[in-house]
Amino acid sequence: MSQRLPTNLITGFLGAGKTTAIRHLMSLKPADETWAIIVNEFGQVGVDEMAFDTQGDINITPLSGGCVCCQLGGELTRSLNQLLEQQAFDRLIIEPTGMGHPAGILDTLRKPFFSDRLDLRATICLIDPRQLLDPQVTQSETFRDQINLADVLVANKMDKADAAAEAAFADLCSDLFPPKQAILTTEQGRIDPALLDYVSAGQLRAQFPDAHQHADETTHHTADAGHVHDHDHDHAHAHAHAHAHENAPLPCKPVRQINSGLERYSCGWVFHPDDIFPFDELEAFISSLQGIERLKGAFRLGYPWVFFNRVGDEISFDAISYRRDSRVEIIARAPLDWDAIETRLIEIATLGVNSPYRNI
Structure with missing residues (x-):
């Protein structure tokens, strides 16, 4: 293990395929590594963790009942502290709920206490390109900032995308600034584990940092x-x-x-x-x-x-x-x-x- 724990945020709107992508990454995990995964769900009962097949080399921490970017921010801090106390992991992956805004999570990970212990690497955002044809999605400030704050942008479910969705994704990619470290297309959440070790760009900024700061x-x-x-x-x-x-x-x-x-x-x-x-x-x-x-x-x-x-x-x-x-x-x-x-x-x-x- 390195002195600091390699840490990735994997974001994406509802249905983009985050859990599937993480399962794929787990299947390619080096046999001698132990990973910790924090799974955040908006719903109360917690279902996502059941999708992961753990064999003792994966630690799943479920956080249910809201978004770790705001409502469950305290829960995220406590979970991070508990994981770091164990000092038994080679990588940490955080999967926010699809409604989660990345800004608050990244701010937490960059606080001095955690930045001394966590090596924040690429934030990977998955999107279903068909979502780009849905005004209810594209008008979402959270959706737009998930893209803005991503170091790596992945168009998943390309096997289900038609020509209009493919063109919408191409248009999106042509207008991104600053440019992403990587932009790719895939199916079934199949992404290269090497993407995890891209260095976090740091200069990316949220366009709507206060999207979740409202009375609910x-x-x-x-x-x-x-x-x-x-x-x-x-x-x-x-x-x-x-x-x-x-x-x-x-x-x-x-x-x-x-x-x-x-x-x-x-x-x-x-x-x-x-x-x-x-x-x-x-x-x-x-x-x-x-x-x-x-x-x-x-x-x-x-x-x-x-x-x-x-x-x-x-x-x-x-x-x-x-x-x-x-x-x-x-x-x-x-x-x-x-x-x-x-x-x-x-x-x-x-x-x-x-x-x-x-x-x-």
Whole structure:
């Protein structure tokens, strides 16, 4: 290990493929290295960490319930301190939520205490070039500053981009100043690990550094508790975890957590480990949901477990090694009928009550 811990920020708007890219990088990690990964999620229940297959050489630190750039800034500082106290890592990767503004995180990493211990290297931003055709995305100050503050810009999902999206990305790249250290296109998050060791440019500046500094309220609802709490974002993380422990899920009776802010609404459910979800019914229901911007879920199908990933209307799934409980998080631009969604998820779980895998 070097004296300072090599550190990378991997950013990108919702659905750009950050988690997939990090999984790819992990698959190419030198066998003798141990990495620490901080995974930040806007939703309360925390699902992204279930997508990572850890073998003892990866330390995953989940931070759920807001953005580490602002609402969970204190949580980020505490997590960094804890990781540095362990002194057992060869690289640190931070994955903010898709709504996360990089400026606050970079400011934290550059503070004297951390800059003496962390070797801040390239900030890598992934974008789905099709997002450049969506005015709701391109008008987002956070989206624009994710690009502005990136040392390396990666257009992911090029296999799904049409000529208009490709042209929009080319136009974007022709107008960037200062120039990026690298601009590339890829599919399935396949990026060269050598990009991690590009040196942080340092002179990059946010165009909208105060994009997240506004008054927001967060709402949490634990279904078993039967009541609603409203608190500022600063209290979201600790509050959500406290109620998750107080209201453990029962078979076919999940715990629900709701979060709102940054013009987004999320709802997540944690199911009992014994709940089993028949794949066909689960896939059909996830496909039928309307108004969803993002969905991630880890589900027990029986003996196998699967990770569902939905971006807009596109759905993918992969087998995972995670084996603790089933959980799902939905993000939307407007509140959905969370009660109806929960009712249907419970109905699907009820279908698995007589599964021969239930007690395995």
